[in-house]
Amino acid sequence: MAFDSSQQALRAEMLLDERQITFNLIPTPAGITAGCALSLAFAEGELEEILDIVRAENVQMRGIFRRTESAYEPLI
Amino acid sequence: MKQSEDQPVIYLDHAATSWPKPPGVWEAMQHAMREESANPGRGSHRMAINAGRVLMRTRMELSRLFGIADPQDIAYMPNTTAALNQAIKGLLQPGDHAIATMIEHNSVRRPLEYMRRTFGIDVDYIQVDETGHLNLDELSGLCRSQTKLIICNHSSNLLGSILPIADIAELAKSCGAALLVDAAQSAGVMDIDVGKLGIDLLAFPGHKGLLGPQGTGGLYIHPALDPVPLIHGGTGSQSEETDQPSVRPDRYEAGTPNTVGLAGLGEGVRYVRGEGAAAIGEREWQLTQLMMEQLSALDGLRLLGPRLGEPRTGIVSFTLESMEPSEIAFRLDRDYGIAVRAGFHCTPLAHRIVNTTASGALRCSVGHDTTKTEVEALVRAVREIARCTLR
Numbered sequence: 001m002a003f004d005s006s007q008q009a010l011r012a013e014m015l016l017d018e019r020q021i022t023f024n025l026i027p028t029p030a031g032i033t034a035g036c037a038l039s040l041a042f043a044e045g046e047l048e049e050i051l052d053i054v055r056a057e058n059v060q061m062r063g064i065f066r067r068t069e070s071a072y073e074p075l076i
Numbered sequence: 077m078k079q080s081e082d083q084p085v086i087y088l089d090h091a092a093t094s095w096p097k098p099p100g101v102w103e104a105m106q107h108a109m110r111e112e113s114a115n116p117g118r119g120s121h122r123m124a125i126n127a128g129r130v131l132m133r134t135r136m137e138l139s140r141l142f143g144i145a146d147p148q149d150i151a152y153m154p155n156t157t158a159a160l161n162q163a164i165k166g167l168l169q170p171g172d173h174a175i176a177t178m179i180e181h182n183s184v185r186r187p188l189e190y191m192r193r194t195f196g197i198d199v200d201y202i203q204v205d206e207t208g209h210l211n212l213d214e215l216s217g218l219c220r221s222q223t224k225l226i227i228c229n230h231s232s233n234l235l236g237s238i239l240p241i242a243d244i245a246e247l248a249k250s251c252g253a254a255l256l257v258d259a260a261q262s263a264g265v266m267d268i269d270v271g272k273l274g275i276d277l278l279a280f281p282g283h284k285g286l287l288g289p290q291g292t293g294g295l296y297i298h299p300a301l302d303p304v305p306l307i308h309g310g311t312g313s314q315s316e317e318t319d320q321p322s323v324r325p326d327r328y329e330a331g332t333p334n335t336v337g338l339a340g341l342g343e344g345v346r347y348v349r350g351e352g353a354a355a356i357g358e359r360e361w362q363l364t365q366l367m368m369e370q371l372s373a374l375d376g377l378r379l380l381g382p383r384l385g386e387p388r389t390g391i392v393s394f395t396l397e398s399m400e401p402s403e404i405a406f407r408l409d410r411d412y413g414i415a416v417r418a419g420f421h422c423t424p425l426a427h428r429i430v431n432t433t434a435s436g437a438l439r440c441s442v443g444h445d446t447t448k449t450e451v452e453a454l455v456r457a458v459r460e461i462a463r464c465t466l467r
Contacts, residue, residue: 004313004323006117007148010125010132027120037313038120038128058146060323 001050002032002039002062009038012059019053021046031072033062041067051076086414086450090443091233091261091391093283093290100343101287108339116335117312117326127335134342135325141286141345141353142278143269144296151295151328152338156260157183159279159295162328163256164188164225166303167277172224173198175253177210177239179232179426184258188227198222206430207382208237212247219251226253230262234426234437235381236364236391238262245274254301260284261389264348264444265357270296277301285356286348287444288341291334297324307331348444356444360390363442363451367392370455374462380430380437390442393421396458398465401438404458412457416440 003009013025023042032039042050047064054061065072087095108130114123116131131152139147153159164187168174174191176184178201191197200218204210215226226248231238241257248255254276259268264285270278275296282292297303305320309330314321321327348356368384371377376397382388396404405418419436420427427433440454 004321005148005326006125006128006312007132007135007325008323010128011147013129014132014136025120025125033314033316038125060148 001042001054001064002028003037004033004060004062006038008060009040011057012040012054012061015053015057015059016040016050019049021050021053023050028062029072032065037062047075084413086412086453088440088442088446088450088454089415089417090284090446091389091439091441092417094285094287094443096445097287097289097340097344098347100347101289101340104343105289105336105340108336112339113335115332118310118332130335130339130342131333134338134345137342137345137349138294141268141349142263142280142296143271145271146299148324149297149299151297151325152333153279153293153295153328154291154334155283155293156258156279156281159293160184160227160256160258161187162295162306163277163279163297163303164191164227165306167225167254167301168195168197169224170195170197171222173200173220173222174225174227175200175202175215175218175223176227177202177204177229178429179204179208179235179237179423180227180229181233181258181260182422182424183260184227184229185425201425204237204426204429206380207386208232208235208239209382210239212240212243215244216247216251219247219253221252223251223253225256227256227258229258229260230266230268231389231391232381232423232426233261233391234393234421234423234439235430236261236388236393237382238266238387238389241273241275245276248276249274254298261391264344264353265360265389267354270298277303282337282341282344285353285444286341287344289337292337292341295328297328303328305330351444357389359444360442360446361388363446363448364388364390364392366448367440367442367451367455370452371458374459376462377458380432390446391439392441393437393439395432395435395437396462396465398462401436404438404461407461408454408457411461412453414454414457416454 116127282288401418
């Protein structure tokens, strides 16, 4: 899950921490966005719950991407 | 009586900047300086991320204090003046009309007058009476279809009077204007819930009632409004775009922020939330009543603003017939170690209302830790000074 704003990413981090969801905070790959943005990396099984949380709290994300062998494929 | 430099100061200038701060404020700043002051939002190493978390934690504290649903609708600003400039210059366009009160600070009046001179914005100032109260019917009569913005302080920095924000918000809504509130004297000492009060934009300082350091403050912007950003530059986001990012808070926060200061502000807000803003305000009100009661017994002393027993924030301004305010302030500092402020308090139109345009006024302002003993010491000192002049 990529964010344009690092503050939006850190807001998402705080919300997911509160729900004890496992994820990693990582630099957003350049193939997704230019800048110094942050992303949350998590297992696909967590996607629905995480989406519910960020949507309920109006956290603005850039999009959700699935990592493939050679690229990041947009999901949302 | 001569006060030496190392004697404690009786600090009654909280309306300018609160002092001292709760220890947690400077401890958090020291911690941030030592451990967390890499560049937030510009890098993904742990110190940069921790700096970003400092900003986020403080934003959360502020959003809880002001009843703001989404913390990202708060943009950090270096002070209330910058926040007011962002709101006024970012929203008004040629052909627009704005209304403000006569008791606004120059941080409202000067940007408005600049917009009038440069872009032909039409501006009206509503009259306020001697006790700082305004006539809502007059405000209603000034509203028209071009009215884009109504601007008012929550509490006057000269009179301590409190304006009826919820009523003004209702009026603003009915004429389709946004309401910008200058909370310089109310943030941290009055309950402010932007949703309940109907505030569209809230400009607030970090260094007064919120007990943070100077160089901190912010602007809440309702999600439906999109003022043009005044500062353009790096945000660490959407770097490929030539325009400012649309995403908040980045849109209004170009350039490296004051991480250390905001760490302190977060602790200040936490302290205020722990005590309760209204409870702090109530304690301050009690002290103003004591001060007013005792000062009013002095010959030739004229108190400004709301009468005894009426609501006000922790500000008591007055004049003394026999001596200029600047002279009293000088003597209070030199001879008694009492810090107050004399002068015009950057609000020239308010002085017209209370007939103090020639002399200005002396302003004593209490804070979260001011004691009854300190207030009594002030009154004793003013009495002695007044007596000296009569001899």
